[in-house]
Ligand SMILES: Cc1ncc(COP(=O)(O)O)c(C=O)c1O
């Protein structure tokens with residue numbers, strides 16, 4: 001399998017190359033040259049374990065970069081760390097409505113599903129090559145702790161993780177800043193998540209620094225993150241009758257990585273009816289997919305802070321497909337967007353996108369009401385991000401005969417204040433995290449400034 005850049009001019013790479021490269025050198029994102037076809041094999045995967053389906057899904061993407069036996073071992077190790085035998089269990093919440101619980105990993109968010117594997121991939125490949133990298137990441141709260149948990153203590157990796165100062169929940173911040181391993185470096189940036197992500201991309205585009213620091217990525221910039229996230233779309237669809245019938249998904253969305261993984265699964269042949277993009281009031285994706293208006297505004301703080309994002313990195317991967325996989329057209333569109341903050345999506349492009357996607361923006365009252373109603377109707381306490389997904393599912397519900405699966409992306413205990421305000425219940429952390437509020441924290445604070453960040457990282461790697 002070869003991977004090409006959405007901007008058309010970076011060299012094509014194999015799996016090992018994209019794993020370590022992160023952002024392409026032309027500023028684009030790597031995507032596979034072709035999508036492997038799984039349609040004819042799905043029926044034979046019914047009844048297999050999560051791990052076995054993960055192996056089947058990942059094998060064609062990995063190519064010669066790992067032996068099949070090594071891939072199998074890494075998958076078994078990654079999902080052995082989960083707190084549920086099914087890894088990502090489905091729970092019925094309505095007549096034909098389901099929640100896909102993605103928060104049974106070590107840091108209680110869906111990011112663990114990909115990150116537990118990514119950490120093992122980094123360790124295996126870097127140990128074999130005898131190399132070290134500096135992972136530079138941006139987080140609105142969950143990617144950071146999942147990456148830190150997966151990479152802490154690895155001699156081959158230094159982690160520099162940026163979060164927006166004061167804009168993540170206290171649990172999320174402490175999950176990152178109380179990890180005191182020598183290779184972990186947290187930085188609170190005076191700005192938004194978009195500012196953090198822009199800093200990451202700016203430093204990757206400073207090629208001399210990028211090479212000197214040997215930058216690598218753990219955000220969904222990294223293709224390995226996306227492919228690992230395709231697996232639960234397949235396992236959940238199979239348990240509800242695919243490939244004999246199609247299913248729909250509602251996905252709480254910010255950086256567009258998770259729902260893009262669903263789109264990839266669909267492109268590979270999974271029968272998916274609708275993919276519902278559910279945003280909070282940071283609604284750029286809803287405006288883009290409903291009215292062709294992909295234009296940024298000011299990031300609004302919400303009770304689902306991990307989705308307080310305006311510039312959704314992976315939307316570029318979808319645009320690349322919508323532009324007929326033309327790297328020059330995608331590069332021109334993204335450069336224009338970077339300068340003006342706007343991109344108008346024309347009729348054909350929009351029609352094509354709408355063949356797969358619906359989009360719904362959910363406000364704060366609706367999010368709270370959905371948390372309360374879910375508790376009343378099902379007895380389940382859901383986190384605010386999952387509530388955005390459930391509200392999106394209800395609003396976009398099409399054919400009632402098609403099962404609707406909402407992705408539950410975080411455990412409610414990560415957002416205790418918002419959950420208690422909406423439901424009256426204060427969800428507790430698992431016993432292994434009981435002392436989180438008293439652990440020592442360590443992090444630096446920096447302005448939103450690429451030079452300051454470059455100097456900070458240079459000092460770390462010196
Ligand atoms: C809990 C939670 N839900 C939803 C999302 C949105 O996912 P994505 O950024 O892949 O769209 C995030 C952040 O990524 C998150 O942390």
Ligand SMILES: N[C@@H](CCOP(=O)(O)O)C(=O)O
Pocket residue numbers: 138139140141142143144218219220221254255257258306307313
């Ligand atoms: N919500 C995310 C934002 C980063 O997304 P990623 O999927 O690109 O890592 C977070 O929790 O950090």
